[in-house]
Amino acid sequence: MKYLIANWKSNKTSAEAQTWFSEFEALLSTRRFGKDVTVVIAVPFPFVPVAAEWLKIWKSQFKTTGTQPVAVALAVQDLSSYAAGSYTGAVSVRNLEGFGVEFVILGHSERRRYFHETSADVAAKVDQAIQAEMKPIVCVDDPYIDEQAQLLDSGQKSQVIVAYEALKTIGTGNNLSAADFEKAKEEVLEAFGLVPVVYGGSVTSSNVSAYTTLAAGYLVGGASLQAADFVAILDRAFSE
Ligand code: PGA
Secondary structure: OEEEEEEOOOOOOHHHHHHHHHHHHHHHOOOOEOOOEEEEEEOOHHHHHHHHHHHHHHHHOOOOOOOOOOEEEEEEOOOOOOOOOOOOOOOOHHHHOOOOEEEEEEOOHHHHHHOOOOHHHHHHHHHHHHHOOOEEEEEEOHHHHHHHHHOOOHHHHOOOEEEEEOHHHOOOOOOOOHHHHHHHHHHHHHHHOOOOEEEEOOOOOOOHHHHOOOOOEEEEOHHHOOHHHHHHHHHHHHEO
16 A cells, blocks of 8 residues: 655644645546555644545545545544543544544654654554554654654554654755665664655655655655645656
């Protein structure tokens, strides 16, 4: 399976989120992609109901014909490291029950940097996600590869997708060379075992092809904010 993951971060109003889904749907209507591709859309928490509703209606159109242009799944960008309970302001897996959230981005460098999240916190969140049958997309940069892997047991490691994102490449327009990604991927595989390794860091439709044979997919920030830019990446990477 290959993944194209949109990370909207803290962008968009609710109205803009709805516009994105309408544009995305219109763009997909004339396209078809491989069956081994899943598009994962990681929205801010308040848009989970809107996204879930859109996805339900969109999927229902293809129920009888089975001709869905591409598999689409819903994700969030963080989770509470605690189960449901008295944790004011935190969003637990229980809060998300019933919305069909299938993936969760954990340990993004912006969480580590601005919210002082540690690899131990990320490990606790991975545990929460797995218990709730959500697939964790664990983000690592070089300083965290070994540390993060060591804090997960082998069962947990076998269930994660790892997104390798070097800090210097995030939101800078300076994507990593394919050779440097290949080296990093080897380190990830050594630490985590045989996990899917996704590339993230300034991915656009112009550079995505560089990673085709190496990456299990792409984590896209800036270029996911406009539906047209995001679908251009989908076209370039996964057109049949
Ligand atoms: P970028 O962000 O595509 O804007 O570099 C990627 C990410 O932070 O996940």
